[in-house]
Amino acid sequence: MRLLTAALAAATVLTATAAAWQPTDPPSVPSVKIKPGTSKGTGRLTPIAGSDRVVAPLGVDPACPAKIEIGMRSDAKAPSYANLSVEIDQPLTASRSMLTSYLPPGYELGAKLLIAVPPTTSEGSYALRLKTPSQTLSVPVQVVTLDQLDNGGNVALRRPVTASSQHTNANYPPCSVADGDSGSNGWAGGNGWNDATARAWPDTVAIALGGPKQISRVDLYTLHTERYPASIFGLRDWDVQAGLNGQWQTVAQVRGNTAGFVRSDFTPVTADAVRIVALASNGANDYTRITEVEVR
Numbered sequence: 001m002r003l004l005t006a007a008l009a010a011a012t013v014l015t016a017t018a019a020a021w022q023p024t025d026p027p028s029v030p031s032v033k034i035k036p037g038t039s040k041g042t043g044r045l046t047p048i049a050g051s052d053r054v055v056a057p058l059g060v061d062p063a064c065p066a067k068i069e070i071g072m073r074s075d076a077k078a079p080s081y082a083n084l085s086v087e088i089d090q091p092l093t094a095s096r097s098m099l100t101s102y103l104p105p106g107y108e109l110g111a112k113l114l115i116a117v118p119p120t121t122s123e124g125s126y127a128l129r130l131k132t133p134s135q136t137l138s139v140p141v142q143v144v145t146l147d148q149l150d151n152g153g154n155v156a157l158r159r160p161v162t163a164s165s166q167h168t169n170a171n172y173p174p175c176s177v178a179d180g181d182s183g184s185n186g187w188a189g190g191n192g193w194n195d196a197t198a199r200a201w202p203d204t205v206a207i208a209l210g211g212p213k214q215i216s217r218v219d220l221y222t223l224h225t226e227r228y229p230a231s232i233f234g235l236r237d238w239d240v241q242a243g244l245n246g247q248w249q250t251v252a253q254v255r256g257n258t259a260g261f262v263r264s265d266f267t268p269v270t271a272d273a274v275r276i277v278a279l280a281s282n283g284a285n286d287y288t289r290i291t292e293v294e295v296r
């Protein structure tokens, strides 16, 4: 029982570290979390993966690699130090080769794994292997070109992004507005763009669409969590612009927003790029914070 209490105390420390974080602070690293899980009573250490496969597109900005949640669950009878080794087929590389922690029975250990795809990698299926002493879980990693990527109709997905400025903290890269993850919970972990010019406007972020496309809708997600609501930390005013051959036209305007998500519909236009011109944010009115831009 004393050991379990110690583990809970360790978990509490992690939570306290997260709570002290401010939107522009560096994130705590590494982002490993321990939480109560569901023991299957097998007595083993079971590797777990957050999804049954990873799609890793070629040619994306290295600042926004493919990612997957990995971890392990202890079904052992007693607390122990648990080890998960991570292997991936070459030439792919993973951000960690080992996950190790004290782990009480019934608890799960989770962490984010980043997968880098060197530019010369051949398309095809590769394997990520998560190994505990008792079990190996193999997760397929599919390397595809951007044109092969199933974008679900979002023509901005994984396309190149440029921004007017980039925060000195590398965890707010511009490419994160087109990484397919619109949620705010990964905000300090590389899932959103935070510009570098506090209280100076406008800020711009542009996405190249990989050729002319007919578009009529842009969805914008700004920072919005219970702790950091969009009404204080989110984007308030912006223009949506469609670009063709370097010429920009404003196709929608949003003013006075306090929500985490805004859909802008407009008359269909042919565009090879979309640009968000950020004009003001809420509350402190300091930074532009965007987690995702989707274009249809």
Ligand SMILES: [Ca+2]
Pocket: 176, 177, 178, 179, 180, 181, 182, 183, 191, 192, 291, 292
């Ligand atoms: Ca994102």
